[in-house]
Each structure stands twice: as structure tokens, then as C-alpha cells.
Amino acid sequence: MINVNINDNWNELIKRFQSLDIYYSQEYVSLSADIEKGEPEAFFLENEWGRLFYPYVKRKIDVNKNYYDIITPYGYGGPMYEGDKRILNQFYSEFKKYCIDHDIITETIRLHPLLNITDEVRKIIPVGFIRNTTAVDLREPLEKIKNNYSSSNKRNINKAIKEGVRAVVSNDKKDIEVFIELYYETMDRNKATPFYYFNKSYFYRLMEETELSKPYLLFAEKDGKKIAGLIVIMGKEFAHYHLGASKTEFLNYRPNNLLFDKMIELSKSMNLKALHLGGGYTDNDSLFKFKTSFTNNFNFEYYLGKHILNKSVYKDLSKVVKNSLKTSSDNSYFPQYRMNG
Known part of the structure; x- marks a missing residue:
């Protein structure tokens, strides 16, 4: 080994x-x-x-x-x-x-x-069920994939097109800065925890090709202005939607629906098995429902492995943290000693 x-x-x-x-x-x-x-x-x-x-x-x-x-x-x-x-x-x-x-x-x-x-x-x-995730089955013909979009999703894509929104794949590294600005605005809007405020270096490194992957940056544009973006990473068998971002003032134009449609077209052209969109913040929330509007409920179960290797030390460390918490502890959280009060 x-x-x-x-x-x-x-x-x-x-x-x-x-x-x-x-x-x-x-x-x-x-x-x-x-x-x-x-x-x-x-x-x-x-x-x-x-x-x-x-x-x-x-x-x-x-x-x-x-x-x-x-x-x-x-x-x-x-x-x-x-x-x-x-x-x-x-x-x-x-x-x-x-x-x-x-x-x-x-x-x-x-x-x-x-x-x-x-x-x-x-x-x-031991493993514990966290939530469902969803994916687009890229083995299906593109026409069938799109026919299986939910009716509301199809309407929103058409609305974006009628409003003059178009989706493009960017090949300009300068556009990473544009995406970063959109991303931080999105995190502010969603009141994200500090963990998700990745530094700028993270995005530049993420966009580098590796032995196992090739990333792509997509944008939705209106009147020459980038109003939403996403990063999708292509692997050997699967594509993965990684991060998304959008300007709050343009959400009514439904740029994200058009962007996801473009991402599916791009992923389909790569001869892969599936485009994994992930899950929601919680099981069956609005984000998950948005994602499944593209996938025809091609869903998967996501589990977390929770392996305690030294039970006595784990118990001692967890006890120290629990005693310091101002609020009652969540017994399902793992590992317990990484809980924040």
C-alpha cells in the first residue's frame, strides 16, 4: 500500500x-x-x-x-x-x-x-443518508432529454430567449473575474456561510485542466452584459455542474434556465454518461426542484460515511466542544467536535 x-x-x-x-x-x-x-x-x-x-x-x-x-x-x-x-x-x-x-x-x-x-x-x-441528487442521462438523444424538461422549465427557457438572453461558452480567462463578481453577489443573496466565499485563487486554479478533467465557463448574456454564469467540469465518464452565479436584478429573465440548457447541450457533445447536477441545500428544496426540472427525476442517493477510528478520543474531544456550545448540540452532526455554537 x-x-x-x-x-x-x-x-x-x-x-x-x-x-x-x-x-x-x-x-x-x-x-x-x-x-x-x-x-x-x-x-x-x-x-x-x-x-x-x-x-x-x-x-x-x-x-x-x-x-x-x-x-x-x-x-x-x-x-x-x-x-x-x-x-x-x-x-x-x-x-x-x-x-x-x-x-x-x-x-x-x-x-x-x-x-x-x-x-x-x-x-x-457506518453511513448515513444525506439527500437525493439528480443527473441528466446523457445516453439519451438530446431531443428526448429536452422533451423531458418540465413544462415550467420549457416556458422559462422560452422566456429567456424572447427577452434577448443568450447562453455562450467563454474561452477568455479574463471572464473568470466576471464570474467571481457574480458568484460573490450570489453568496451574499443566499446568505452563504464563510466556507463558500472561496478566494480568487480558487477559481483560477479550478479552471485549469487536469489529467482527469476539463472545466468550462458558461455565461448568460443580455445586451452584451453577463448576467449569470456557471462552471461545469467534464470528466472521463461524467460531467459535473460545479458552481453557479447570477445578478439579482436579472433573475426575472430566467438566465439560469437557459444556462443549464446550454450546459446540457455542451455535456451531451462530450460523449459522456451523465451530467451530475447535485442536490439541494436540503432534501427536496426549491434548488433541487429546479435541477430535477431538467433531469426527468434521474435521481441518486447521497450518503455520508461516518467512521470513528478512535472512540475514546472522539468522545473526549466531542465532550469539550459540546460543553462550550451556547446552544443545544445536534447529535446527528459528524464529527461532533467540529460543531460550531
Whole structure:
């Protein structure tokens, strides 16, 4: 079993796999490590049963910096393997020892809904259902995909077109600055938590092509003015809607409906299996309903792996944080010691 970090070149390991998704590249994990305030690491295992690759972010625990935890990158992840599922059991028997020896207290996995690894992982560690996500089935003809849009979605797309809105793919790096401004305005409007106010460097790094992905920046324009935008990342098998942004004063022109329609056209042209739109903030909220208006309810279940590796230390750390909280604690939150009061 090989442990790699920021100083190693992961690409030679990545090239041994047929279809790792965008979240498994060294560049993407490093980017996520910056926003998670941790260090990028990965494990690679290869034997007679197949091969396995598992990238994650290793973070110091604030309440006691002698201890660490690990979390998969922003988006989705988990130990991805090709071959016999027995390799997963062998990996975890070795990985647990590594974690305990290196003072890693918990493992949090944002299990990739499209990769069919949840059923095997849940046999080894506890998992909890978070919410549904949705995707566009790109194996269908484009005409059928569009016919399956909800009637209200079709009306909103037509409204945008009649109002003179057009959707374009940008090839100008200067447009990243335009998107950043739109994004911050959107976060203000949605009263987002500080985590989602990514710094400018994040967006520039995100737009770099990697061994596993190619990002695209799309805009909705009206009268020559960019009024909404989104970033979609194309992988080997799947496209992923990553971030969206829009100017508040132009929302009535329905630019986002037209943008998503353009994103679907672009993704369809890449010969991929699906365009994953993700979920809502909560299950079945207005954002999720907007996304499913494009997908004909091609939905997936998103689970979170919640693995406590050192129960006694976990209990002690969580107790310290709970005692410091001004409000009652949420027992479903994981890990408990990362709750904010």
C-alpha cells in the first residue's frame, strides 16, 4: 500500500485506472485541501484482486491539534477500486491501522452517488443518508432529454430567449473575474456561510485542466452584459455542474434556465454518461426542484460515511466542544467536535 502526498506526482498512479472521476486528481484534492484547511493525501493499493485509489484531505482538529481527521474533497469521493471487491476489505484492514498509528480520529466520506461504491463501503463503516441528487442521462438523444424538461422549465427557457438572453461558452480567462463578481453577489443573496466565499485563487486554479478533467465557463448574456454564469467540469465518464452565479436584478429573465440548457447541450457533445447536477441545500428544496426540472427525476442517493477510528478520543474531544456550545448540540452532526455554537 502506497501513501502519497503533495510532494509526490499522483498522475502515474491515476493513469493505471480506466475511469477515475474529476475529484480524484492531485490538483483538485490540493484545491480542496486549501478550503478545508488541511493537507492532500492519497492511498494506492494494487494486488491480485485489483487496484484501489483513495484521495482525501487530512486536517488538524482545532480543539486538540495533536489529533487529525480526514475528509474527502469538496464534492464527492471515497475509495475507488477496479477489480474484486475484496480489495476494499483488505485496504480498510491496513488503512485503519495507519490512521490509529498517525492519530487520525475520524474519517468522513462524501460518497460519490454515481460510482456505486456506497453499498460496499457501508458493509465496513457506518453511513448515513444525506439527500437525493439528480443527473441528466446523457445516453439519451438530446431531443428526448429536452422533451423531458418540465413544462415550467420549457416556458422559462422560452422566456429567456424572447427577452434577448443568450447562453455562450467563454474561452477568455479574463471572464473568470466576471464570474467571481457574480458568484460573490450570489453568496451574499443566499446568505452563504464563510466556507463558500472561496478566494480568487480558487477559481483560477479550478479552471485549469487536469489529467482527469476539463472545466468550462458558461455565461448568460443580455445586451452584451453577463448576467449569470456557471462552471461545469467534464470528466472521463461524467460531467459535473460545479458552481453557479447570477445578478439579482436579472433573475426575472430566467438566465439560469437557459444556462443549464446550454450546459446540457455542451455535456451531451462530450460523449459522456451523465451530467451530475447535485442536490439541494436540503432534501427536496426549491434548488433541487429546479435541477430535477431538467433531469426527468434521474435521481441518486447521497450518503455520508461516518467512521470513528478512535472512540475514546472522539468522545473526549466531542465532550469539550459540546460543553462550550451556547446552544443545544445536534447529535446527528459528524464529527461532533467540529460543531460550531
